[in-house]
Amino acid sequence: MSFINYLSREINCKLVYYGPGLCGKTTNLQFIYNKTAPEAKGKMISLATEQERTLFFDFLPISLGEIRGFRTRFHLYTVPGQVFYDASRKLILKGVDGVIFVADSQIERMEANIESMENLRTNLAEQGYSLDKVPFVIQYNKRDLPSAAPIEELRQALNANNVPEYEAVAYKGDGVFDTLKAITKLVLTELKRGSGG
Amino acid sequence: MNPQMVMYEEEFNQIQAVVERLVKEANAKVVFIVDKNGQLIAAAGDTENLDTTSLASLTAGNIAATGGMARLLRENEFATQYHEGEKANIHIQLVGNRVILVVIFDSRSSLGLVRLRVRRASDELNAIFEALLTKVQSPDRNDVLTEITDADIDNLFND
Ligand SMILES: Nc1nc2c(ncn2[C@@H]2O[C@H](COP(=O)(O)OP(=O)(O)OP(=O)(O)O)[C@@H](O)[C@H]2O)c(=O)[nH]1
Numbered sequence: 001m002s003f004i005n006y007l008s009r010e011i012n013c014k015l016v017y018y019g020p021g022l023c024g025k026t027t028n029l030q031f032i033y034n035k036t037a038p039e040a041k042g043k044m045i046s047l048a049t050e051q052e053r054t055l056f057f058d059f060l061p062i063s064l065g066e067i068r069g070f071r072t073r074f075h076l077y078t079v080p081g082q083v084f085y086d087a088s089r090k091l092i093l094k095g096v097d098g099v100i101f102v103a104d105s106q107i108e109r110m111e112a113n114i115e116s117m118e119n120l121r122t123n124l125a126e127q128g129y130s131l132d133k134v135p136f137v138i139q140y141n142k143r144d145l146p147s148a149a150p151i152e153e154l155r156q157a158l159n160a161n162n163v164p165e166y167e168a169v170a171y172k173g174d175g176v177f178d179t180l181k182a183i184t185k186l187v188l189t190e191l192k193r194g195s196g197g
Numbered sequence: 198m199n200p201q202m203v204m205y206e207e208e209f210n211q212i213q214a215v216v217e218r219l220v221k222e223a224n225a226k227v228v229f230i231v232d233k234n235g236q237l238i239a240a241a242g243d244t245e246n247l248d249t250t251s252l253a254s255l256t257a258g259n260i261a262a263t264g265g266m267a268r269l270l271r272e273n274e275f276a277t278q279y280h281e282g283e284k285a286n287i288h289i290q291l292v293g294n295r296v297i298l299v300v301i302f303d304s305r306s307s308l309g310l311v312r313l314r315v316r317r318a319s320d321e322l323n324a325i326f327e328a329l330l331t332k333v334q335s336p337d338r339n340d341v342l343t344e345i346t347d348a349d350i351d352n353l354f355n356d
């Protein structure tokens with residue numbers, strides 16, 4: 001749920017990175033954090049297990065440029081991908097303005113991707129959102145690995161609606177900002193549309 | 198989609214006044230208000246050396262987690278939480294099931310005093326947010342979003 005502050009002249013939005021365990025959600029945020037100028041970011045918070053698996057969420061506030069004199073600020077969250085953290089995933093989705101699905105390209109993770117996508121649809125529906133309506137992009141991550149499935153195969157399994165999709169190697173940063181730009185554009189466009197503009 | 202949270206100068210000033218008074222009356226170090234999605238709405242007191250953005254997001258996460266626990270127990274949301282530290286204590290109050298009022302205090306104050314002052318502040322805040330919500334839903338409000346063009350959005354990424 002976006003937050004428009006007429007006093008500080010800010011538009012605040014919430015983005016959530018979703019996807020199966022170890023697909024690279026946290027890595028996306030870490031790269032964004034490392035490449036964002038200090039004045040445009042806050043602290044990155046990771047609530048993680050000792051093995052660096054996300055336990056509740058990662059959080060990173062960043063600000064982009066101004067629109068009509070309003071600073072645009074985005075709160076980036078990741079969910080924990082491991083199946084048994086479903087209750088936490090539902091909580092993180094509350095009030096979301098845009099979703100990035102990070103798929104793990106490895107052929108052996110195809111099932112996990114599909115299961116996570118279905119889980120996203122279900123959990124959004126519980127909040128009264130439809131995955132077909134909410135601003136949504138897909139990132140095919142880990143393109144560097146030899147066992148990466150062909151894009152066409154991933155697309156067929158995960159992108160029936162033809163939403164914007166990006167190939168990525170998150171730990172190198174390939175595709176990370178393209179994905180972020182795409183979702184922020186969709187979110188702002190939806191905000192404008194939702195307000196009747 | 199959810200309705201937006203919107204803040205105008207008039208309501209902000211009212212909220213800020215409540216928050217600043219609460220700092221004084223409760224002998225608190227810091228008082229802040231967060232919406233349930235973790236957006237900081239107002240803060241007062243000794244906020245200089247405090248990462249209020251991070252605190253706001255963690256507070257909302259905390260409330261979301263206990264809210265989830267409450268649902269599993271078929272309880273209403275736990276409206277109040279209190280955490281006692283060695284130097285700092287933190288009192289968290291859900292206001293009108295919409296925003297979260299956080300008071301950080303030390304040994305110069307006491308839980309009893311904080312509770313007492315929070316109760317009154319909650320009532321006042323509730324009324325202010327109630328009014329704000331009505332205003333946000335009225336159709337003739339001046340809305341920056343309707344003026345945004347596609348070119349504006351594209352330009353955001355050209356620099
Ligand atoms: N080879 C390769 N490894 C990657 C890539 N992106 C991330 N990784 C690695 O994959 C592992 C898991 O990444 P995380 O970002 O922690 O995964 P996550 O999606 O946050 O996992 P959960 O928190 O359990 O949901 C780490 O060791 C990363 O370095 C990539 O593009 N290629």
Ligand SMILES: [Mg+2]
Binds near residue numbers: 026027053054078080
């Ligand atoms: Mg993670």
